Amino acid sequence: MAAGGGAPADSWMRTPSWAVRIRGADGEIAGAGILLTPDRVLTCAHVVDRTADRMTAEFVGAADRSVPAVPARLDGDAYVPETRDADGDPSGDVALLRLERPRPAEDSVRLRKLSTSTREVRMYGFPYEHNGGIWFRATAVGGCGRDGQVQLVPASPGELASPGCSGAGVADSDTGEVIGMVLSGQEDRHGNRFTFMSPADTIVGHLPRLESVTTGLSGLDPRLRSTSDDVVPGLLDEPFAQRLAAWLSDDGSRVKISVVRHGDAARESTLRRAITLADRESRPPVSVDRAFLDPPGTVPSVGGHDLAVHASGRTSARIAERIAERMGLWQRPEDPPLDRVRAAKGTLNLVVVGVDEAVDPPAVLDLLAVLRAGGSRLLLVFRTDGDCCRRARDQLLVRPARERRARLVDRLREITGPLAGELHERLSAVVPQDARSFGRELDRELVAAHAALADLLRADDRDRERDREGDQEQDRERDREGDRHHGPGPGADPDRYERLADRVAGRLGTSLAELDRLRDRRDELTGRLRSYQVLLQHRLQGEEDPAVDDLYLRAHALLSARPCDVREAEAAVDAYTRRVDGYGDDRGHGGYDDHPGRDGYGDHPGRDGYGDHPGRDGYGDRRGGGA
Incomplete structure (x- = not known):
């Protein structure tokens, strides 16, 4: 019930x-x-x-x-x-x-x-x-x-x-x-x-x-609900409100870390206002109207967060229980809430205020790391820019961003190295059907992948230099400003580069599959040509036909060329096989079907289109028969 x-x-x-x-x-x-x-x-x-x-x-x-x-x-x-x-x-x-x-x-x-x-x-x-x-x-x-x-x-x-x-x-x-x-x-x-x-x-x-x-409990902690005092003129920190609204409207950043000190009335009021406006149940009805008179860019999307909790005085276990309850993870109450959150399939947009005022801040950060790894988005507010805030930046922003960049670097190296090598190896074997556009588009994509890889590697170098210099003052300033997402350095956009990697890898995979089909078709045509040559040798019984020999030599040359134009080679093989089939019609033979067991190689041991005659490759030493 x-x-x-x-x-x-x-x-x-x-x-x-x-x-x-x-x-x-x-x-x-x-x-x-x-x-x-x-x-x-x-x-x-x-x-x-x-x-x-x-x-x-x-x-x-x-x-x-x-x-x-x-x-x-x-x-x-x-x-x-x-x-x-x-x-x-x-x-x-x-x-x-x-x-x-x-x-x-x-x-x-x-x-x-x-x-x-x-x-x-x-x-x-x-x-x-x-x-x-x-x-x-x-x-x-x-x-x-x-x-x-x-x-x-x-x-x-x-x-x-x-x-x-x-x-x-x-x-x-x-x-x-x-x-x-x-x-x-x-x-x-x-x-x-x-x-x-x-x-x-x-x-x-x-x-x-x-x-x-x-x-079910409300998605908004009562301590974070905006009050009438928050609408006093001058209590809106507009730049901060715009950053909050951007995150709550899903600006693409997974984690946002801000510092709102006690006594900073404008930032505290702005924070409560943004969280309340984003709450489905608590937002004022007028806020859904486009004519809402608050400054542009400061009104977040309704439903911008699934849960907003105040961590002050709470344990990590209590916060985890609140998250599990909001996500509907009560089926196994005997399991610790952190384990239930870790095993969850779903995600949520979570706001946590006063992370550094929890009973056990390190454990809260571990909980948040689990949520981040599962795909949830996090807006975290600290009261000071001390050790807890810096650890959060490292654990939830810097380290994941670098790990993500490392994975992306490995992937782009795979694309521009082994996969590109496989492509060139296939292109040296067969000609793609639309050779001009095929090569032009792939070359452009691979050039972009090389440029992205170089950009990411430069970002790695900048990070190593920054680590050596220990630029902690820059970290503190970023925290005071409410930071933004710490990505892989200026100019390196991991979202864009991941989309590029997906696109290039997909196109390479499709192209390699197409070239493999062409190569397989070339091999099929080669076998067909050889079997028809054996059939022709049987039918001619030592006679020669220069015209059909020319057809064979053309088909053989096209199939042997590297790269092979498979469509042209297929047309040449078809011309040859039609001529050979014509011999069967002219002489009363029915082609393959009137030779039981003969599959193009016959029942003669060693006869593979070259026979057991040394030097005979279809048009070599013709003593006793010819091709």
């Missing part, structure tokens, strides 16, 4: 009791809903709009296999219509219905607040073709828009949420907990198919009364 009543979707083999099919006054299916209490159903506002205020809630997962139909109406003012700002970003679209007759309490389900990043989910909706209900699978890939909505990518093209699915519950595949509600499914002009959901935090932000039917 879910906490507080209602069962999660613990089995995908049966229809969930909380799934509701909603019909309008015309009897048509308007959408879906979620039974949150015996007499309350959550759905989309646009589903209510379609029903002409006369709705029937049908419970397709009832225990007695019947489908009870209960009249429903809007529950007072619990209605937040979908609105779109000037950029077309949607917001709202949630509503609560009241049933005329209650349903069994055990049929209801509570919403669960969980992080949504990279989470596999299922939805139970009522599309027209399956109006009895069907599961759809998807993966949550990230937030979108200003309202904290989450984009879902269908597991297969046919699993896009379609009309009849709006308002459906979104259940976490691992835990069965209902973590949100389907809003809509869309297909863009390029054929890309998407589904969007509103997670539990966003729903509660729109309808605070649903807090009582929601489990």
